[in-house]
Amino acid sequence: MLFPCTRGRKSSREKILDAAAELVAEIGAGRLTLDAVAEKAGLSKGGLLYNFPTKEALLQGMIQRMIDQVTSEKDALRATVEPGPNLEARVVTKTLLNICCGGKMQEFATGMMAATAENPGLLDPVRQVIGNTLKQLKANSDDLDAALVGWLATEGLSNLEMHNLSPFTDEDRDRIVKAIDRVVVKGIAE
Amino acid sequence: MLFPCTRGRKSSREKILDAAAELVAEIGAGRLTLDAVAEKAGLSKGGLLYNFPTKEALLQGMIQRMIDQVTSEKDALRATVEPGPNLEARVVTKTLLNICCGGKMQEFATGMMAATAENPGLLDPVRQVIGNTLKQLKANSDDLDAALVGWLATEGLSNLEMHNLSPFTDEDRDRIVKAIDRVVVKGIAE
DNA sequence: GCAACTAAACCGTCCAGCCGGTATATAAAT
DNA sequence: ATTTATATACCGGCTGGACGGTTTAGTTGC
Numbered sequence: 001m002l003f004p005c006t007r008g009r010k011s012s013r014e015k016i017l018d019a020a021a022e023l024v025a026e027i028g029a030g031r032l033t034l035d036a037v038a039e040k041a042g043l044s045k046g047g048l049l050y051n052f053p054t055k056e057a058l059l060q061g062m063i064q065r066m067i068d069q070v071t072s073e074k075d076a077l078r079a080t081v082e083p084g085p086n087l088e089a090r091v092v093t094k095t096l097l098n099i100c101c102g103g104k105m106q107e108f109a110t111g112m113m114a115a116t117a118e119n120p121g122l123l124d125p126v127r128q129v130i131g132n133t134l135k136q137l138k139a140n141s142d143d144l145d146a147a148l149v150g151w152l153a154t155e156g157l158s159n160l161e162m163h164n165l166s167p168f169t170d171e172d173r174d175r176i177v178k179a180i181d182r183v184v185v186k187g188i189a190e
Numbered sequence: 191m192l193f194p195c196t197r198g199r200k201s202s203r204e205k206i207l208d209a210a211a212e213l214v215a216e217i218g219a220g221r222l223t224l225d226a227v228a229e230k231a232g233l234s235k236g237g238l239l240y241n242f243p244t245k246e247a248l249l250q251g252m253i254q255r256m257i258d259q260v261t262s263e264k265d266a267l268r269a270t271v272e273p274g275p276n277l278e279a280r281v282v283t284k285t286l287l288n289i290c291c292g293g294k295m296q297e298f299a300t301g302m303m304a305a306t307a308e309n310p311g312l313l314d315p316v317r318q319v320i321g322n323t324l325k326q327l328k329a330n331s332d333d334l335d336a337a338l339v340g341w342l343a344t345e346g347l348s349n350l351e352m353h354n355l356s357p358f359t360d361e362d363r364d365r366i367v368k369a370i371d372r373v374v375v376k377g378i379a380e
Numbered sequence: 381g382c383a384a385c386t387a388a389a390c391c392g393t394c395c396a397g398c399c400g401g402t403a404t405a406t407a408a409a410t
Numbered sequence: 411a412t413t414t415a416t417a418t419a420c421c422g423g424c425t426g427g428a429c430g431g432t433t434t435a436g437t438t439g440c
Contacts, residue, residue, distance in 0.1 A: 012419080030220045030307030033395060046399090047420040055396065116353070117220030117307040123355065130350070131357040145369035149343045152366065156345030160320070163306065165313065167321040176342065179335035179378055186379060188372055202384080223429060234386050235431090241384090245430065 013051050016041045017065055020058060024110035029117040034058075059122055062111040067129055070108075073098060088140040089147035089184045092133060093154040097177060100158045109162030143187035150184035203241050206231045207255055210248060214300035219307040224248075249312055252301035257319055260298075263288060278330040279337035279374045282323060283344040287367060290348045299352030333377035340374035 019040035024032055034055060038048040052058040074095040081091050099108065115122035133151070141147040157176060160166040168176065209231035214222055224245060228238040242248040264285040271281055289298065305312035323341070331337040347366060350356040358366065 028307060028310055034397085035395075043419095044421045045397090046401095046422060049397070050418090050420060053397090113303065113306055116303050117218055119218050120215075120354070123353065127355055127357070130355055134357045134362075145365060145372075148362075148366050149339065149369050149373055152343040152346035152350075152370075153339045154342075154346065155349060156342035156347075159345060159349045160342075163302075163313065164310070165317055165320055167317070167324045172324075172338075175335060176338050179339050180342075182335075182378055183339055183373060188369055189376055189379065224431080225429075234388090236387075236433095237385050239431075243431095 012041075012043065012047070013061070015043075016048060016051055016058070017062055020062055020114070021107040021110055024114045025107070029110065029113035032114055032117075056119065056122070059111075059115045059118055063115055063122055063125055066108045066111050067125055070095065070099060070129070084185060085142045085187065086147050086150075086184045088136055089150050090181070092137065093150050093180060093184060096154045096158050100161050112162075146183050146187045149188065150180050153180050153183075202231075202233065202237070203251070205233075206238060206241055206248070207252055210252055210304070211297040211300050214304045215297075219300065219304035222304055246309065246312070249301075249305045249308055253305055253312055253315055256298045256301055257315055260285065260289060260319070274375060275332040275377065276337050276340075276374045278326050279340050280371070282327065283340050283370060283374060286344045286348045290351050299349075302352075336373050336377045339378065340370050343370050343373075 016037060019042075020032065020037045023036055023040055027036075034045055034048055037058070038045045041048065048058075052061055074091060077094050077098065078091050081087060081094060084090075112123065112126070137147045137151065138144060153176075157166070157168075157173070157180075160168075166173075206227060210222065210227045213226055213230055217226075224238060225235055227248070228235045231238065238248075242251060264281060267284050267288065268281050271277060271284060274280075302313065302316070327337045327341065328334060343366075347356070347358075347363075347370075350358075356363075
């Protein structure tokens with residue numbers, strides 16, 4: 001809840017979070033240690049613990065930053081998506097896919113892995129975001145079924161990519177993205 | 191690589207794997223300890239290490255059992271699914287959804303979390319299964335786009351349920367399953 | 381008599397969190 | 411103006427406990 005560094009610097013917390021995300025990607029969520037994070041972030045363990053008093057706080061910070069990034073990404077995209085049917089669903093799918101491509105998804109995944117490795121309860125904020133997304137889709141969709149299927153397919157794709165499990169070539173992926181878009185825009189025939 | 195228990199008993203290994211899966215779900219993948227598994231499985235640490243000489247062997251065992259369960263489930267389902275378009279895709283989606291409902295998915299998820307927490311390389315067998323699924327779909331689909339979207343949507347749904355992130359009510363889920371089925375059977379309009 | 385354990389001590393390593401410092405800056409008191 | 415006080419931001423050694431794995435000596439049941 002505190003933002004200790006309000007003066008000139010803007011970085012210690014960010015550097016720490018970056019370092020932690022990279023480390024998880026490199027060595028696995030279960031092997032994340034405070035010493036390693038501190039070294040990678042370029043400060044001491046004491047400095048790290050000054051910014052994040054416990055390891056759990058660090059993991060919360062990782063999760064929260066990702067959520068913030070995703071929501072701001074979504075807001076930014078909302079302005080650029082051309083109007084048409086199932087707009088909200090298209091914003092959601094585009095956001096997810098953008099994050100995947102931007103390499104941010106790896107970071108997101110590793111954070112989630114780290115969190116669940118340590119304490120599954122840390123995913124509560126993520127649960128809330130997902131619940132809100134569903135609420136948004138229910139309120140704003142022209143064809144809810146199509147919106148949900150599109151959303152879930154995108155989730156499935158990004159989950160696979162998150163864990164480096166995706167078997168798809170670039171062409172495959174391209175086809176899939178277009179197919180999802182078609183489903184969302186044209187709806188599901190009754 | 192060894193299966194020490196080939197005679198009468200069929201349980202110690204299973205009990206251990208069950209215990210490990212439950213434990214991960216309860217306390218998080220990163221906190222899985224051999225002592226805890228042994229206690230929960232109702233045997234001594236020595237007995238545990240007799241069945242799985244290292245922790246890594248235990249994790250491999252968890253992953254492998256899940257894969258075996260999924261593939262046998264799929265084979266069993268293949269016989270029961272009524273013929274029609276995109277049959278392979280329907281088998282795949284039904285399999286995933288069946289596992290979710292059966293509560294087995296939680297187990298699958300926790301195993302995967304535990305594995306990746308310890309060593310991402312342990313997911314290699316899973317990668318192979320997914321690659322094979324894609325190959326099957328490519329070879330046997332009447333409308334590949336629809337098959338892939340259906341598969342991915344199912345993956346997305348099961349992933350959410352795996353991590354207890356699903357915001358869906360039972361009615362929601364029912365609608366979604368039907369919608370996915372419609373996409374797979376009727377194809378995606380060009 | 382061997383496979384499948386039990387029970388418990390033990391070892392080496394790892395690591396989170398603690399704690400006593402340090403440096404700098406800003407503010408208050410004298 | 412100089413001292414004193416307070417707060418921020420950070421350093422880095424230390425420790426106590428947990429954990430993976432080993433060993434040993436004994437036990438049960440087929």
